Every structure is written in C-alpha cells, then in structure tokens.
Amino acid sequence: xxxxxxxxxxxxxxxxxxxxxxxxxxxxxxxxxxxxxxxxxxxxxxxxxxxxxxxxxxxxxxxxxxxxxxxxxxxxxxxxxxxxxxxxxxxxxxxxxxxxxxxxxxxxxxxxxxxxxxxxxxx
Numbered sequence: 001x002x003x004x005x006x007x008x009x010x011x012x013x014x015x016x017x018x019x020x021x022x023x024x025x026x027x028x029x030x031x032x033x034x035x036x037x038x039x040x041x042x043x044x045x046x047x048x049x050x051x052x053x054x055x056x057x058x059x060x061x062x063x064x065x066x067x068x069x070x071x072x073x074x075x076x077x078x079x080x081x082x083x084x085x086x087x088x089x090x091x092x093x094x095x096x097x098x099x100x101x102x103x104x105x106x107x108x109x110x111x112x113x114x115x116x117x118x119x120x121x122x123x
Contacts, residue, residue, distance in 0.1 A: 003051035004031070012039045013049065061093050062101050070101060078110040 008029060015025045022040075026033040042048050062070065066089070073080070073088050080088070082095045089098070102109070 004035070006050045009039050009049055009051070012036050013043055016040050060101075061097050062091070066091055067101060067105060070098065071105065071107060074102070074107050074109065080109065082109070 008031070011029060012025055012031075015028075022033050022036050026036045029036075042052075069090065070085065073085055077084070077088075082098050085098055086093065086095055
C-alpha cells in the first residue's frame, strides 16, 4: 500500500491551522480520523510533513567500503572460491552473504576448470 501524497498531508495540516475538527477533515478528504490525527501528531512532535520512508529488512552486513573490498578481491583473484574470498575478507561474514553480495553487485567468479587441459585444443 502506498503512502498518501504529500499534498493531502498539507491539506490536513492547513485545515488544522484553520481550527477545523478532526472528524470534519477526515470526512472532507475521505480518509480516516486516526490517519488525520497521526499526520498532525507527526507534525507536532517531529516537524515532518511528508510520509516516513519505510525500511524493510535488516541492514546489509557488507557496507559500501566492504563491497568495494570484495570487488577488488574478485578482480585480483577471479578464480577464487567463495571460501577463499571469505578468508581474505577483513570482516567475518558467511559464504552465503558473500554470494548474495556478489549476485547483487552482478559480479561473477571465473572458475578454473577442474580437469587438466586438453591436449588436442582449448576447452
């Protein structure tokens, strides 16, 4: 569900400035009285006129500096395994965290073939 637009919030606050009752504001704007009260309360307590930005999920373990460190490690050793990258990292994180971060950054690891090179040509 999307937040109500800032223009609607402005109308609520302007109506409160003109001493209009909460129920009347809600009826005129076709919103709930509780939402009207929350908009006014947020303005009184926090001085915020717009919608509060919602945050979903925990903060990422690897911040921007750690992501750059990981990108440099991948560039330096593109054939490293996730376990090897984990050992080279300064911050201790799980292998799945490294994998998710690499996927998010659209970086791939170039693996060396496990078998010996073909004698007849490139593989």
